[in-house]
Amino acid sequence: MKILELKNVQKIFYTKTQETTAVENLSFEVQNGEFVALLGPSGCGKTTILSLIAGLLEPTKGEISVHQNAIGYMLQRDQLFPFRTIRRNILLGLEIQHKLTPDNVENAYNLLHKYGLWEYVNSYPNALSGGMRQRVALIRTLATNPELLLLDEPFSALDFQTRLSVCDDVYDIIKKEHKTALLVTHDISEALSMADRIIVLTKRPAKVLTIWESNLKDIPTPLGRRESPLFGKDFELLHGYLRGGVV
Amino acid sequence: MKEMLSKEHVHFLNSQKRRKVFVLLAQIGTLVVVLALWELLAQTGVIDAFITSCPSKIWATFVELIGNGTLLHHAWVSTWETVVGFAIGTILGYAIAVVLWWNNFLKDVFEPYIVVLNSLPKIALGPIIIIWAGTGKASIITMAVLISVVITTITILNGFCNTDGEKILLLRSMRASRFQIFTKLVAPSNVPTLMATLKINVGMAWIGSIMGEYLVSKEGLGYLLVYGSQVFRLDLVMTCTIVLCALAGVMYAVVALLEKIVVKRF
Ligand SMILES: Nc1ncnc2c1ncn2[C@@H]1O[C@H](COP(=O)(O)OP(=O)(O)OP(=O)(O)O)[C@@H](O)[C@H]1O
Ligand SMILES: [Mg+2]
Numbered sequence: 313m314k315i316l317e318l319k320n321v322q323k324i325f326y327t328k329t330q331e332t333t334a335v336e337n338l339s340f341e342v343q344n345g346e347f348v349a350l351l352g353p354s355g356c357g358k359t360t361i362l363s364l365i366a367g368l369l370e371p372t373k374g375e376i377s378v379h380q381n382a383i384g385y386m387l388q389r390d391q392l393f394p395f396r397t398i399r400r401n402i403l404l405g406l407e408i409q410h411k412l413t414p415d416n417v418e419n420a421y422n423l424l425h426k427y428g429l430w431e432y433v434n435s436y437p438n439a440l441s442g443g444m445r446q447r448v449a450l451i452r453t454l455a456t457n458p459e460l461l462l463l464d465e466p467f468s469a470l471d472f473q474t475r476l477s478v479c480d481d482v483y484d485i486i487k488k489e490h491k492t493a494l495l496v497t498h499d500i501s502e503a504l505s506m507a508d509r510i511i512v513l514t515k516r517p518a519k520v521l522t523i524w525e526s527n528l529k530d531i532p533t534p535l536g537r538r539e540s541p542l543f544g545k546d547f548e549l550l551h552g553y554l555r556g557g558v559v
Numbered sequence: 560m561k562e563m564l565s566k567e568h569v570h571f572l573n574s575q576k577r578r579k580v581f582v583l584l585a586q587i588g589t590l591v592v593v594l595a596l597w598e599l600l601a602q603t604g605v606i607d608a609f610i611t612s613c614p615s616k617i618w619a620t621f622v623e624l625i626g627n628g629t630l631l632h633h634a635w636v637s638t639w640e641t642v643v644g645f646a647i648g649t650i651l652g653y654a655i656a657v658v659l660w661w662n663n664f665l666k667d668v669f670e671p672y673i674v675v676l677n678s679l680p681k682i683a684l685g686p687i688i689i690i691w692a693g694t695g696k697a698s699i700i701t702m703a704v705l706i707s708v709v710i711t712t713i714t715i716l717n718g719f720c721n722t723d724g725e726k727i728l729l730l731r732s733m734r735a736s737r738f739q740i741f742t743k744l745v746a747p748s749n750v751p752t753l754m755a756t757l758k759i760n761v762g763m764a765w766i767g768s769i770m771g772e773y774l775v776s777k778e779g780l781g782y783l784l785v786y787g788s789q790v791f792r793l794d795l796v797m798t799c800t801i802v803l804c805a806l807a808g809v810m811y812a813v814v815a816l817l818e819k820i821v822v823k824r825f
Binding site: 383395405456 | 726729731747
């Protein structure tokens, strides 16, 4: 079942001195339960695409249909509120949407328990490491029970070691909670290690260069995929696409 | 429960504590030396105590004015005017900032006016205020409000507008209304700005109320100061000045304490 569909989407930003076409004639679909990565070079318009899908921006042209109302958007940095405890941070979305029912709160607390963060429930974000903060941000996103998760380079602020383990954790959480995810990244290995399908984007303005069906799908963890012998070859190939810009 | 501290840590803490004590001693020492010198020079006739007054006379005046209740009365009047001006100025300034943050159009329209009002010396409005608000307390409070309200609006609005745009996007992605963006993010993340503004406004409100009393009043420390200088009683002028220092200091300390309690979490 289709959960998201973009048809010939264009986005132009106008400023006083210039107009920037960030997205041009972009079309793709995401099926329910899929993990899709949008892979593109820095500044090609990835964040713009997610903002369009989340409804924060209006497309200049084209159509975006989201077949599930509930979208959870995880931004480039964790954006935890420093003046709220972890408890109140993860309940933020429910609070905003007036859905603070005992069931929903219970569900959010369970996520904290399940992913080893319960002991920090009354701490403030500055007491947590970067990796823990990122997981809290994911739990905050999941607390409103969205069907479709939009992830904007969620690991870019972390150091390499942390990135690998948090990447594993986040993947694990998303799969266990049976969510559909659309991940945006410029990091080939990140895309390869998590996605079932990779949509390779051109330089700005972003449009679809090629769509790559992963042949690592059967390996259950990102770390496992990174260790697969196929990983290196796929990496070379995607690197070629990104660099050359032609298929 | 007390944690075990290493020897070096204890040493570090002790030296910090010693430094604090030294600073305090030096502060008290400075005051004592200045007062002693002042008294000495006045007693030996090097300076003219009629023009400069001196600590012993100030003390005598203080005791006398406290005794007959004059000082308490005037100090109370000024403090009351200042506190009322401070409260109205802060609340009004904050409210205006909220409205201008809420509506970008209004903000663009009124920004230049606010800038002009801010650079205008409010004392220049004295005559207008007297004509409009009369020669009573209303004028004095109006002056205190005018002096604190503009700077409050500017500082708070600036804080509001500098709220992290990414966090606003996060809230918008959760479908937050503008009201929710304000209450959940903009207001709480600007509590430190508000506290800093309160500190500035203590000074502003005192300037306003004393200036107002210079202009119109029949009571208050500002009135007493003007009266003292007109009858050339420097003892009275100095006493009032010192009492004013003390009152402003106490009010500032109260606000600073409030800040310490509130800001911890922001
Ligand atoms: N609000 C805006 N107004 C004007 N131009 C914008 C705006 N937002 C983005 N752009 C421009 O659109 C282009 C794409 O930006 P976008 O942030 O979507 O890229 P990105 O792929 O997410 O970049 P990065 O890899 O740095 O995260 C950039 O050239 C940017 O300058
Ligand atoms: Mg981006």
